Amino acid sequence: MELPCDGAGICMACKNKPPDEETLNCKTCATPWHATCLVSPPQELSDTLQWECPDCSMINQPSASAFSSGRSEEAGDLIASIRRIEDDKSLTEQEKAKKRQELLSGAAAGPSTSDCEEKKEKNDVLDILDKELTCSFCMQMLDRPVTTPCGHNFCLKCFQRWIGQGKRTCAFCRVQIPPKMASQPRINSTLVIAIRMARMSRSSIAGGAPKVYHFVHNQNRPDKAYTTERAKRAGKANACSGKIFVTVPPDHFGPIPAENDPERNMGVLVGEKWEDRLACRQWGAHLPHVAGIAGQSTHGSQSVALSGGYIDDEDHGEWFLYTGSGGRDLSGNKRTNKDQSFDQKFDKMNEALRVSCLKGYPVRVVRSHKEKRSSYAPETGVRYDGVYRIEKCWRKNGIQGFKVCRYLFVRCDNEPAPWTSDVQGDRPRPLPVIKELKNAIDTTERKGSPSWDYDEEKSCWMWKKPPPVSKKRVADGVDPEDGKVIRTIKRQRQNVSVREKLLKEFSCQICRKVMVSPITTPCAHNFCKACLEAAFAGQSFTRQRGQGRRSLRVQKNVMKCPSCIIDIAEFLQNPQIFLVGEPGADGCNRITTTASGGGKGGRKLRRV
DNA sequence: GGGCCCGCAGGG
DNA sequence: CCCTGCGGGCCC
Numbered sequence: 001m002e003l004p005c006d007g008a009g010i011c012m013a014c015k016n017k018p019p020d021e022e023t024l025n026c027k028t029c030a031t032p033w034h035a036t037c038l039v040s041p042p043q044e045l046s047d048t049l050q051w052e053c054p055d056c057s058m059i060n061q062p063s064a065s066a067f068s069s070g071r072s073e074e075a076g077d078l079i080a081s082i083r084r085i086e087d088d089k090s091l092t093e094q095e096k097a098k099k100r101q102e103l104l105s106g107a108a109a110g111p112s113t114s115d116c117e118e119k120k121e122k123n124d125v126l127d128i129l130d131k132e133l134t135c136s137f138c139m140q141m142l143d144r145p146v147t148t149p150c151g152h153n154f155c156l157k158c159f160q161r162w163i164g165q166g167k168r169t170c171a172f173c174r175v176q177i178p179p180k181m182a183s184q185p186r187i188n189s190t191l192v193i194a195i196r197m198a199r200m201s202r203s204s205i206a207g208g209a210p211k212v213y214h215f216v217h218n219q220n221r222p223d224k225a226y227t228t229e230r231a232k233r234a235g236k237a238n239a240c241s242g243k244i245f246v247t248v249p250p251d252h253f254g255p256i257p258a259e260n261d262p263e264r265n266m267g268v269l270v271g272e273k274w275e276d277r278l279a280c281r282q283w284g285a286h287l288p289h290v291a292g293i294a295g296q297s298t299h300g301s302q303s304v305a306l307s308g309g310y311i312d313d314e315d316h317g318e319w320f321l322y323t324g325s326g327g328r329d330l331s332g333n334k335r336t337n338k339d340q341s342f343d344q345k346f347d348k349m350n351e352a353l354r355v356s357c358l359k360g361y362p363v364r365v366v367r368s369h370k371e372k373r374s375s376y377a378p379e380t381g382v383r384y385d386g387v388y389r390i391e392k393c394w395r396k397n398g399i400q401g402f403k404v405c406r407y408l409f410v411r412c413d414n415e416p417a418p419w420t421s422d423v424q425g426d427r428p429r430p431l432p433v434i435k436e437l438k439n440a441i442d443t444t445e446r447k448g449s450p451s452w453d454y455d456e457e458k459s460c461w462m463w464k465k466p467p468p469v470s471k472k473r474v475a476d477g478v479d480p481e482d483g484k485v486i487r488t489i490k491r492q493r494q495n496v497s498v499r500e501k502l503l504k505e506f507s508c509q510i511c512r513k514v515m516v517s518p519i520t521t522p523c524a525h526n527f528c529k530a531c532l533e534a535a536f537a538g539q540s541f542t543r544q545r546g547q548g549r550r551s552l553r554v555q556k557n558v559m560k561c562p563s564c565i566i567d568i569a570e571f572l573q574n575p576q577i578f579l580v581g582e583p584g585a586d587g588c589n590r591i592t593t594t595a596s597g598g599g600k601g602g603r604k605l606r607r608v
Numbered sequence: 609g610g611g612c613c614c615g616c617a618g619g620g
Numbered sequence: 621c622c623c624t625g626c627g628g629g630c631c632c
Binding site for chain 1: 623624625626627628629630
């Protein structure tokens, strides 16, 4: 029996992680497979784009029923059938709609190419809808379905109630539920689509084609991020962004419409997913590739990312509580830091969010798989979940003991959220009751009417006041003739100078200059003697100008290495100082002796 | 799984 | 120009 790759991308057949060029994604279920482990891999490159995995291509053979663990097999069959209809180029949209409807209602189908196949699907569909798409607790159509490894489906809320009662077995078959599933249930997005399609099909009026949801496959993906000469590290850790595919300016507010998507003419759809933040950026959903908030303090915030970076965040899907940025010590060249060490203020990006709150702008929201505590986060990658409005913001004492900026986001999108089985988008909803507001300070609420609001007549969310005028240009290199985007190539850095190499190798972690009276800690960090002494006298240091390096801030009365958390109190009793020559003519110190500095694999002084 | 490192992008 | 940042890869 052939096996796909598991959730971590490991081939379940050979137990290895296949490289990208050996990974095939099924066009129907999007599951990755290891090409070299397949009995009959596709022969032509072009075949790989339309490749269907063994599970999906033999979906009606009982021996090949495994769709993938944790999913409803029958729902998988249903989706596969629906997608086969979608992919049939010989059908018009109306014919497709009719076929879908027949499939889902079990009505008589027209002449078929495969009688056996269709007969099974027809007869099973009602059963599937009755059994598989019904929650065993509430006996209703599944709402935010979660699926146990034993293959049983429950509403998220029902499941959580069950777990809350201390139960740890499947309510249906009594098989043990893994601790991870119990503590962090994730919504089964495949089932969501199945339920939604069933509903659309039932409610669709004859003649009007129901809305078709788009499934994004890898082959539609754009050029990837790339690495410069300077960024020596492998892969995308230090990559430049690939081209931006949408023609909206970086300060565009709201959904990205089809007319700004010259590549596909679809716009960015709710539920679209990307491998990582760099790919997400390329489609304009959220531009910064590290920061969680996109925006300008004078203009407003266009988008946010929920990635589990801040402990105070609280996700309820249609609404969530977001934490502002800052309050963290980023010394030591860090980009993020789990620990908060000072209060957040309403400035910079936090102020940008506050502006969007006051004006009632729509804020795009992406959720990342890195948010482990939310049931609404995707299993992998980064997903666009539509626009939200910030209804209130305030400050509170955060979990880590410092003040944090807080924002109440409430969904206001015309497309349904990726986790809901609703066919419709959002309606205005009452604000949730937020307990922490009792102890909030600096609370801000919108006074006037919001710019982005629900129109009762048109039954949709829209700009009720003109959107803010863009102050920026569309992504660099967009050809005004055809709107095609030309990738911009970053200027690459020339050879690194000897001086820079020296600085890198022998610089003090505090002053960033070549060390004077160097001391290497047991944890292998290098400092000037004076800097280290001053560090523990409670002084703080700012970086040297012009080198693109970071400030190091040290805490008073803490005997930890300024570059890491190792306690060096004992070492400081008797630090060893190495010999260093006088400054040279260029002002750069000459290292003249060899010495061992202790610590594993650290930078050690060498003769030059 | 956690620590560490660093180029990049964008705000101000 | 300097500062900041809810990444991502690698090493342990």
